[in-house]
Amino acid sequence: MTTALARSAAFCERFGLRLPILLAPMAGACPPSLSIAVANAGGLGACGALLMQPKAILDWAAEVRGATNGPFSLNLWIPDSSPRRDPVAEAAVRHFLGAWGPEVPEAAGDATPPDFAAQCEALLEAAPAAVSSVMGLFPAEFVARLKARGIAWIANISTVAEARAAEAAGADVVVAQGMEAGGHRGCFDAARGEAEMVGLFALIPAVVDAVRIPVVATGGIADARGVAAALTLGASAAQIGTGLLRTPEAKLAPAWAAALARTPPEGTRVSRVFSGRPGRSIATAYVQAATAPDAPLPAPYPVQRGLTGPMRDQGTKADDIDRLQAWAGQSAALARAEPAGEIVRSVWEGARALLG
Template sequence: MGVRDRVDEFCARYRLRLPIVQAPMAGACPPELAIAVAEAGGMGAAGVVLDSPVRIADWAARFRAGSAGPFQLNIWIPDDPAEDAATAQRQAETAREFLGRFGEPSEPGGASPDFDEQCEAMLAAAPAVVSSIMGLFPPEYVRRLAERGIAWFACATTLDEALAAQEAGANAIVAQGLEAGGHRGTFDPDSAEHTAVGLFALLPRLADHLRVPIIATGGIADGRAMAAALALGASAVQVGTALLRCPETAISKEWSSALDGLAPEATLTTRAYSGRLGRAAPTPYVRAWSEPEAPVPARYPTQRQLVAQWRRGTPDGLDRVNVWAGQSAAMAREEPAGEVVARMWRDASALLAAD
């Protein structure tokens, strides 16, 4: 199947005018951003890993008030409990001690949202797509998604992960290259540092072995990268960092400034924010955790809970938000999201037509 045929088939299946999916960036995906992407012809998105069922329902309602287009809801698959509880406890204690250099914490916060309740809320919201990262949904939930006519997009960072997701019933694979900002989607949290495949090596590897469509993500911020991803076997692309500086995203000035002109090689992978590996801007806080005397961050979700506790306290030098940044950060522009995705597809289309 040729590039145009793949793209047209994918767009027809998901009611898109252009093959661009907004990345579901938890904490940076207000309905206004998803509406702008959907109204431009793409697919909006929300990352709901931190959201209660009420917030999930509210986000979906606000989106539908502004657009009749498609959207996806994304969630993390929970980690298995730590096999070595004693080691996990020691890591938590040393992480807590290290965070003391950033001020005094507040009281611990409440419990994280319940995964099963979040899954029920996503079913009730009835998006076009429910997507997963860091693992696979249970078979019973996959069956219920299919019964409701909701597609499942599964993030994968290797062929083995992608094949497992395809076998489990995923309707499409989100192929995440190491260039991507935010969290790595590896199924095994402890292997994330060693599972570092670039997108343009990963795409043909997956395209040669998968039956389901592939959505490319990681470092895609203009039409050139989009055209290359489609030529290598993707049916669509997923874009995150390129949209962070758009007015609809409304990230903080500090985060936006950190992305301005940020070189690809300057971004860092870190567990300092959540305990799971992610790619971020090199803020003083992130760099502190890579110093020789720095401890290993606590496992997820303990590290995230500790960081939240310090943020509610009196932090001194601790980032107020997670300053995620993909390797294409310098290409992010302060312009409306609809213009960003429209330009990407226009430029990609011209390049593909020239070939």
């Protein structure tokens, strides 16, 4: 246990932290207020910048810096290749979604993410303590520019093979993400995301044994027991996502926050019905209907995300859990409706006690 605490202390010293807890970079659920609270408590703040334009990224970083001296990371998805479109299949999805929200325009599936190259430039300009990648690896040229500016690269991975590839590409840290995680897992190949569902307890020691760089554990960690277990298995730090979503600083939709508290591990489901990529959410009425045998197959990412946009927007306005994109990890019920800073501090205090 002394080794586990020494390993976490070294990680904290490297990144200017007071405790080895990272906020998960949850796209759409990482307002500045949440990172400010985590950073002020001594952890690493984070922003999932997938859907953010460059100016929004810079504005987010400026707001966080205006309220904390603590470090934070900025996260981007590595772009997928262009999806194969199927007008007939998309029409079937639009018809299905019409029963859950407003009529879906034919052009809804044309939605595309912001320009990745421009987002990368914004990350360099923002100059956070670290940037993190998900769904693949940053291009070598961008990695070189990060290193030249002293910005660490944290690579999210979901298998041992991905961890080795990240280390070989120059990653400074890997985040081992177990299948228990809420939202989208960081699978490099979306086609294999549902086949390679590795639990965190199996993944941590396997990745620790496979690479020489620090390993951060994430996926189903929401309390002191999870953090202590992760460090015991060889991780240098733990990353928490769903466990912080009920905090006031997360500013989550009330129906989503309330549903987390009553969701057992088996009450979540991995599906492609929101975005076209595998993601773990609460098994709401929509999720159950959209994954039924007679439901149309989801369109590929990001087409499906565009098609579900009208339903999700209406769900947000109505605060209707059955039409919200209610991402949730398997430890959702452990999330507490308390200030984020208090949770982060108490989780680490409890973990230290367990580690002896």
